[in-house]
Amino acid sequence: MAQEKTSGQANRVQESLWSRLRNHDLTYQFLRSPITVAAAVICLVLILSAICAPWLATMNPFDPKQVLLMDANIPPVWIEGGDPRFVFGTDDQGRDLYSAILYGLRVSLAIGAGGVALAAAIGITLGLMAGYFGGRTDAIIMRIADVQLTFPAILIALLVNGIVQALAKGSSRETWAFGVLILSIGLSFWVQYARTIRGSTMIEKNKDYIHAAKLVGQPTVLIMLRHLLPNVIGPTLVILTINMGLAIITEATLSFLGVGLPPTQPSLGTLISIGNKYLFSGDWWIVTFPGVTLAVFVLSINLIGDWLRDALNPRLQ
Amino acid sequence: MTEHPMITIEGARKVFDVSSPWLERVLSGQPPQYLVAVDNVSLTIGKGKTFALVGESGSGKSTVARMVTGLLPATQGRFEIDGHNLDTKHGYPRALRRRMQMIFQDPYASLDPRWRVGDIIAEPMRAFDLVPSRHEEQLRVGQLLKMVGLDPADAVKFPHQFSGGQRQRIAIARALASDADVLVCDEPTSALDVSVQAQILNLMKRLQKELGLTLLFISHNLAVVRFMADVVGVMYLGRLVETADVETLFSAPRHPYTKMLLDAVPDLAMTGRKRQPVQGEIPNPINPPSGCTFHPRCPLAQDLCKRELPRLKNGVACHLADQPVA
Amino acid sequence: MSVPVLDIRNLHVDFKTRHGVLHALNGISFSIARGEVLGVVGESGAGKSLTGSAIIGLLEPPGHITGGEIYLNGARIDGLDFESMRHIRGKKIGTIFQDPLTSLDPLFRVGEQLIETIRTHLPLDEKQARARAISLLADVGIPAPEKRIDAYPHEFSGGMRQRVVIALALAAEPDLVIADEPTTALDVSVQAQIIEVLKKLCRERGTAVMLITHDMGVIAETADRVAVMYAGRVAEIGPVRSVVKHPQHPYAQGLMGSIPPLDQRPSQLQQIEGSMPRLSAIPKGCAFHPRCPLVIDACHQTQPELRASGESFAACIRAGEAA
Numbered sequence: 001m002a003q004e005k006t007s008g009q010a011n012r013v014q015e016s017l018w019s020r021l022r023n024h025d026l027t028y029q030f031l032r033s034p035i036t037v038a039a040a041v042i043c044l045v046l047i048l049s050a051i052c053a054p055w056l057a058t059m060n061p062f063d064p065k066q067v068l069l070m071d072a073n074i075p076p077v078w079i080e081g082g083d084p085r086f087v088f089g090t091d092d093q094g095r096d097l098y099s100a101i102l103y104g105l106r107v108s109l110a111i112g113a114g115g116v117a118l119a120a121a122i123g124i125t126l127g128l129m130a131g132y133f134g135g136r137t138d139a140i141i142m143r144i145a146d147v148q149l150t151f152p153a154i155l156i157a158l159l160v161n162g163i164v165q166a167l168a169k170g171s172s173r174e175t176w177a178f179g180v181l182i183l184s185i186g187l188s189f190w191v192q193y194a195r196t197i198r199g200s201t202m203i204e205k206n207k208d209y210i211h212a213a214k215l216v217g218q219p220t221v222l223i224m225l226r227h228l229l230p231n232v233i234g235p236t237l238v239i240l241t242i243n244m245g246l247a248i249i250t251e252a253t254l255s256f257l258g259v260g261l262p263p264t265q266p267s268l269g270t271l272i273s274i275g276n277k278y279l280f281s282g283d284w285w286i287v288t289f290p291g292v293t294l295a296v297f298v299l300s301i302n303l304i305g306d307w308l309r310d311a312l313n314p315r316l317q
Numbered sequence: 318m319t320e321h322p323m324i325t326i327e328g329a330r331k332v333f334d335v336s337s338p339w340l341e342r343v344l345s346g347q348p349p350q351y352l353v354a355v356d357n358v359s360l361t362i363g364k365g366k367t368f369a370l371v372g373e374s375g376s377g378k379s380t381v382a383r384m385v386t387g388l389l390p391a392t393q394g395r396f397e398i399d400g401h402n403l404d405t406k407h408g409y410p411r412a413l414r415r416r417m418q419m420i421f422q423d424p425y426a427s428l429d430p431r432w433r434v435g436d437i438i439a440e441p442m443r444a445f446d447l448v449p450s451r452h453e454e455q456l457r458v459g460q461l462l463k464m465v466g467l468d469p470a471d472a473v474k475f476p477h478q479f480s481g482g483q484r485q486r487i488a489i490a491r492a493l494a495s496d497a498d499v500l501v502c503d504e505p506t507s508a509l510d511v512s513v514q515a516q517i518l519n520l521m522k523r524l525q526k527e528l529g530l531t532l533l534f535i536s537h538n539l540a541v542v543r544f545m546a547d548v549v550g551v552m553y554l555g556r557l558v559e560t561a562d563v564e565t566l567f568s569a570p571r572h573p574y575t576k577m578l579l580d581a582v583p584d585l586a587m588t589g590r591k592r593q594p595v596q597g598e599i600p601n602p603i604n605p606p607s608g609c610t611f612h613p614r615c616p617l618a619q620d621l622c623k624r625e626l627p628r629l630k631n632g633v634a635c636h637l638a639d640q641p642v643a
Numbered sequence: 644m645s646v647p648v649l650d651i652r653n654l655h656v657d658f659k660t661r662h663g664v665l666h667a668l669n670g671i672s673f674s675i676a677r678g679e680v681l682g683v684v685g686e687s688g689a690g691k692s693l694t695g696s697a698i699i700g701l702l703e704p705p706g707h708i709t710g711g712e713i714y715l716n717g718a719r720i721d722g723l724d725f726e727s728m729r730h731i732r733g734k735k736i737g738t739i740f741q742d743p744l745t746s747l748d749p750l751f752r753v754g755e756q757l758i759e760t761i762r763t764h765l766p767l768d769e770k771q772a773r774a775r776a777i778s779l780l781a782d783v784g785i786p787a788p789e790k791r792i793d794a795y796p797h798e799f800s801g802g803m804r805q806r807v808v809i810a811l812a813l814a815a816e817p818d819l820v821i822a823d824e825p826t827t828a829l830d831v832s833v834q835a836q837i838i839e840v841l842k843k844l845c846r847e848r849g850t851a852v853m854l855i856t857h858d859m860g861v862i863a864e865t866a867d868r869v870a871v872m873y874a875g876r877v878a879e880i881g882p883v884r885s886v887v888k889h890p891q892h893p894y895a896q897g898l899m900g901s902i903p904p905l906d907q908r909p910s911q912l913q914q915i916e917g918s919m920p921r922l923s924a925i926p927k928g929c930a931f932h933p934r935c936p937l938v939i940d941a942c943h944q945t946q947p948e949l950r951a952s953g954e955s956f957a958a959c960i961r962a963g964e965a966a
Contacts, residue, residue: 583860
C-alpha cells in the first residue's frame with residue numbers, strides 16, 4: 001500500500017516535460033521579443049515548405065520528363081510575357097522557379113543540417129576528450145584544430161571533391177556530390193564546437209558531482225556522456241543555429257563555383273549561379289527569387305541564434 | 318577486542334609539480350617547482366569513530382581526504398580500509414570502493430544539475446548492482462530520503478528546487494546508498510547557514526550512531542570539530558602538528574599553533590578572554606620556511622626550530638612541546 | 644543627543660519579477676551613532692547585503708526602494724540621483740566587500756588606487772596624497788608601507804589585501820563604513836587580525852561601522868550593537884552582549900543555540916526546524932511563525948513591531964519568554 005501512495009504522489013508532483021518547457025524562463029523571454037518570434041515563424045514556414053515540397057510545388061523540377069526547354073526563361077506572371085503556370089517565371093532549362101526554389105531549399109537545408117550535424121558530432125566528441133583528458137590528448141587535438149582553421153571550407157571542399165572524383169571515376173556526380181558537400185562542411189566547422197565544449201568541460205570536470213560519479217566507479221565514457229555532456233552542451237545550441245546559416249551559404253558558394261551539386265539537382269546556390277549568367281541579359285528573376293529566399297532564411301536563423309546567445313547568457317532578470 | 322582500525326593512513330605524501338610550462342622554463346632558466354601539499358601524515362580511525370582533520374587553507378587536509386578516497390593518486394603512503402590495502406594509483410576494487418563514500422563541501426556543485434534526485438541517489442546502487450529491480454530501487458531511494466529527513470516524493474525533483482541544506486541531505490543519502498560504512502566529509506557544512514549547519518550536524522551524528530559509520534571529518538571550524546569528533550588532528554602546511562582525543566585537545570592543547578588557532582576563534586561566549594594575537598600569515602607552500610614551518614609565527618621559536626623539522630612524537634610535533642606560551 | 648550618522652526608517656525594497664512582486668526588505672529600521680559598530684547578522688536571504696546596497700544606492704535592478712527613508716547625518720539620501728550618490732560614496736560612505744581579490748583593480752598599483760580615491764574626495768596634491776596613502780597603509784598594519792605602496796594587489800596575501808581594502812575604504816575619511824562579510828574569505832587566524840584593525844581604526848576616527856555578516860562570533864568580537872535580520876525584517880536589535888547572551892526573539896534564541904560552542908560538547912545542537920522562506924513565499928503575519936516553538940494564533944495575522952524586551956528590542960508578541 002505504502003509504495004502505491006508514494007508513486008501516486010510522485011506522478012502528481014512530477015512536472016511533465018511540456019509544462020517545464022512552457023514555464024521556462026527561456027520561453028518567457030522568447031515570447032517577449034517580437035523580432036525573434038517573427039524570425040522563428042519565418043524559419044518554420046520555410047522549413048515546413050521545404051519538407052512539403054512535393055505537395056506544394058506545381059511540378060518536380062528535377063524530373064526531366066516534366067521540364068520542357070520551350071518553357072525556358074519565362075518572366076514572372078505579373079510581367080508582360082508571363083505565364084500563369086509559372087508564378088515566379090522559369091529558369092534557363094524551363095523549370096518552374098517557384099518549385100525549383102522549394103526543392104532547392106530542401107536540398108540546401110538537408111546539406112546544411114547534415115553538415116552541421118557532422119561538424120557538431122566531430123567537434124563535441126573531440127572537445128569532450130580534449131577537455132576531460134587534458135595533457136597530451138588535449139594538446140594533440142588542439143593542434144589539429146589550429147591546423148584545421150587555416151583551411152577555409154572552400155579549399156577543403158575542393159580537396160575532398162578532387163579526391164572523391166579521382167576515386168569514383170565513372171559513377172556520376174549525382175550519387176556522391178551530396179555526401180561530399182556534407183563531409184566538407186562537417187570537416188570545416190567542427191573546430192568551434194570543439195573549442196567551446198573543451199572550455200566548458202575543463203570547468204565542469206572539476207565539480208564535485210563528477211568526483212562523486214568517479215567515487216562510485218562509473219566508467220569514463222558514462223561520466224562523459226551522461227554527466228558532462230548534458231551540462232556543457234548549452235552554448236553549442238547557439239553555435240548550431242548560426243552555423244546552419246553559414247553552412248547553407250557555404251554550400252551555395254560551392255555550388256556556385258561548380259564544385260557542389262550537379263545542375264540536375266539544383267540547390268539554391270546552383271539556381272543563383274545559373275541566374276547570375278542571365279542577370280545582364282535582363283532575366284533578373286532567375287537569380288533574385290532564390291537569392292532572396294536564401295538571404296531571408298539565413299537572416300532569420302541568425303536572428304534566432306543571436307537571441308539564443310543573449311538569452312542563455314546568465315544575467316539578472 | 319583488538320581489531321585493526323577501520324582506516325589507516327601511513328606516511329601519506331602528495332607532491333604537485335607546479336613548474337612553469339616546459340618551454341618557458343627552458344628559456345628563462347627556471348628550475349622545476351614542486352608543492353608539497355601533504356608530508357608524512359599518518360593516522361588511524363577506529364570503527365564507528367570520527368576523526369577530524371582541522372587546519373586553515375593550505376594545510377593539506379582536503380588533499381588527504383582526496384587521497385584516501387582514491388580521487389587523487391598519492392605520491393607516497395600506505396592506505397588501508399578495514400585491513401585491506403588501497404592502491405591510490407591504480408584505482409580501488411569495487412568491493413572496497415563501495416564501502417567508502419564522500420560528502421563534499423559545495424552543495425551546489427556536488428549534485429548533477431541535470432539529473433533527478435532519485436537518479437542521483439540511485440546511481441551508486443546501480444553502479445554496484447545492489448538492487449535487482451527498478452521497483453526495489455525506488456523503495457530504497459524513498460527509504461534513504463526519509464532517513465535524511467526528506468520526502469520520498471522529492472525523488473522526481475531536480476537539485477535546483479532544493480535549498481543548500483536540503484541538497485546536503487541528498488548528498489548524504491547518496492553517500493549512504495551503497496551501504497558505505499566509511500564517510501569522508503570534506504567541510505560538509507562550511508557553505509551552510511549556521512541554523513542549517515546545526516540540522517545537518519545533528520543528522521550526521523545521529524546517522525553515525527544508528528549505522529555505526531566511521532567518519533573522516535575535514536573542517537576549518539574548531540567549534541564544529543569539537544561537536545563532531547572523537548579524535549582530532551591539527552594540520553599546518555601539509556604536516557600533522559598535533560593529534561589528540563577531542564577533550565584533551567581543547568582543554569590542554571600542546572602545540573603553539575593549536576593554542577593560537579583556539580585563541581583566534583572569536584569569543585562568542587563573551588568571556589572577554591585575553592588573547593595572544595597570531596602573527597603573520599600562512600607562508601607560500603612552494604617555498605616553506607626551513608626547519609619547523611611554523612617558526613616564523615611562533616612565539617617560542619628558537620634556533621633549533623629554524624634548523625630541524627620536529628617529528629610527531631606522542632601526538633605533538635614541536636621541539637618545545639608543553640612549554641607555556643609567553 | 645547628536646544626530647546619528649545613519650538612520651534608516653521603515654525601509655521597503657521590492658523586486659518586480661515575472662512571478663510577481665517580491666518584498667525583499669519589509670520595514671527595516673535602525674540607526675548607527677558616531678563611532679559605533681552595528682552588526683547586521685542574518686542567514687542567506689535575510690536581506691542584510693541588500694540593506695547595504697540600498698544605503699549606497701547600488702541596488703541591482705529590478706530591485707528598488709518602495710518605501711521608507713535613509714538619512715545620512717540628518718540629510719536624506721534615498722532617491723538621490725546618480726551623480727549625487729556618486730559623491731557620497733567614497734567621501735561619506737566607505738565600503739569593504741567580501742572578496743579582496745575583486746575589490747582591487749589588478750591592473751593598478753595599490754598606491755595608485757589609494758591616491759586616486761584620496762584626490763577625488765580631498766583637496767590634496769600628488770605628494771600630500773601619497774604621504775597620506777603611506778600613513779594609511781601603516782595604520783592598517785602593512786609592513787614597510789613606503790615600499791609596498793607601489794606593489795600590485797596580487798603581490799599581497801589575502802589578509803594583507805583586505806587590509807589594503809580597509810585603507811581604501813577609509814581613505815577619504817568617511818563618516819560611515821559598510822563592511823559586507825569582510826572576514827568570511829579569510830582564514831580564522833587572519834580574521835582575528837582584520838577585526839582588530841577595523842575596530843582600532845574606526846574607534847580612532849569615530850567612524851560609524853555597519854558590519855554585515857553571517858558569523859555571530861565576529862559580531863560578538865567587534866560590534867557594540869547588533870540587528871538580527873530574518874526574511875527581510877529586523878527580528879531583534881540591541882546591545883551585543885544582551886542579544887548574544889540573552890536573546891529575546893525566538894529566532895535569535897534558536898540561532899544562538901544552533902552555534903556549536905567552543906567550550907563544551909553537547910550531544911545535540913539546538914536546531915530550528917525548516918528553513919528560511921523564499922522571498923516568493925513569505926508567510927503572512929510574522930515571517931518566522933511556521934518554525935517558531937512559541938507560535939500562537941495571533942502570529943499568523945499581523946507582522947509584529949519591535950518592542951522592548953529585556954535589554955533589547957524584539958519583533959515578537961511573546962518576546963522574552965523562554966522556549
